[in-house]
Amino acid sequence: MDAVHLKALRCPECGKDFSPQGVLTGPESLEEGAIVCQKGHVWKVASGIPDLLHPALTAEDEKWVAEYDEMAPNYDEAVKVYDQVLGIDLVEERKSIAQIVPLEGPVVILDVSVGTGANFDALHMVYHKEIDRFQMHGLDVSTGMLAESMKKAVRGGYRVRLTHGSIFNLPYRKNFFDVVLHSGGINTFSDIPLALREMYRVVKSRGTVVVIDEGLSPAMRKTEQGQAIMKANSLFSARPPLEHIPEGARDVEVSYVMNETFYQILFSK
Numbered sequence: 632m633d634a635v636h637l638k639a640l641r642c643p644e645c646g647k648d649f650s651p652q653g654v655l656t657g658p659e660s661l662e663e664g665a666i667v668c669q670k671g672h673v674w675k676v677a678s679g680i681p682d683l684l685h686p687a688l689t690a691e692d693e694k695w696v697a698e699y700d701e702m703a704p705n706y707d708e709a710v711k712v713y714d715q716v717l718g719i720d721l722v723e724e725r726k727s728i729a730q731i732v733p734l735e736g737p738v739v740i741l742d743v744s745v746g747t748g749a750n751f752d753a754l755h756m757v758y759h760k761e762i763d764r765f766q767m768h769g770l771d772v773s774t775g776m777l778a779e780s781m782k783k784a785v786r787g788g789y790r791v792r793l794t795h796g797s798i799f800n801l802p803y804r805k806n807f808f809d810v811v812l813h814s815g816g817i818n819t820f821s822d823i824p825l826a827l828r829e830m831y832r833v834v835k836s837r838g839t840v841v842v843i844d845e846g847l848s849p850a851m852r853k854t855e856q857g858q859a860i861m862k863a864n865s866l867f868s869a870r871p872p873l874e875h876i877p878e879g880a881r882d883v884e885v886s887y888v889m890n891e892t893f894y895q896i897l898f899s900k
């Protein structure tokens with residue numbers, strides 16, 4: 632990790648920033664070591680990824696995070712099943728994220744459940760010639776997923792600043808990101824209002840929060856194909872959690888993507 636990464640972060644225990652002196656070893660770039668917040672809380676860094684998961688996972692949570700860890704190396708292959716079942720090309724669909732980001736100028740973007748980094752890979756495919764204007768940050772609770780995300784970025788030759796942490800207590804400064812993105816997990820999260828509040832906290836004023844997850848459009852629900860999809864996987868019956876959009880959020884928009892099988896919510900601050 633480097634100074635740019637450190638500047639984005641806040642201590643997940645006390646909320647204080649990390650001063651530049653927070654890097655305990657290797658001020659230019661820290662691969663293995665620790666960082667310390669202004670109040671003195673110390674957090675490990677391994678393979679360039681700070682471990683800012685706080686509070687620690689419950690035994691119950693640990694079980695399903697272990698499942699994500701196990702799934703991580705085969706995750707991209709496994710989700711290809713959606714291409715057939717939903718009649719989409721997931722990689723192409725992910726590229727449409729490029730339409731949400733500002734078309735020019737510097738963009739600081741956070742993917743809060745970065746998974747294997749497939750969204751950033753798609754962004755890189757679209758913007759490879761100007762990828763340097765994107766400062767990409769990714770967070771995940773699964774270290775297995777983070778490892779896959781790191782591999783992808785190294786293979787693609789672009790930089791992603793990865794952090795181990797939870798969407799329920801984002802270890803990032805408030806008002807920091809131009810775009811905060813989440814795809815694929817929120818329907819099953821234990822505290823959806825808190826997840827949305829945390830995304831809202833870290834996005835800049837006038838920045839955009841993007842939330843995408845399984846959930847058929849009203850029109851698709853009525854079709855035979857829609858009925859079959861919901862029967863095969865009940866997650867697709869989910870509705871966009873509009874009642875939990877944080878108070879004060881502006882320009883709330885809902886649309887349906889991936890052949891109308893996923894909802895996409897946009898809002899700004």
Ligand SMILES: C[S@@+](CC[C@H](N)C(=O)[O-])C[C@H]1O[C@@H](n2cnc3c(N)ncnc32)[C@H](O)[C@@H]1O
Nearest residue numbers: 699744745746771772773776797798814815816
């Ligand atoms: C279905 S995957 C989606 C991954 C990726 N966003 C994508 O579009 O392929 C859900 C992801 O959410 C992560 N996740 C689950 N609980 C989380 C939490 N509390 N905080 C952050 N990430 C979490 C999982 O580890 C997993 O990587």
Ligand SMILES: [Zn+2]
Nearest residue numbers: 642645668672
């Ligand atoms: Zn602290």
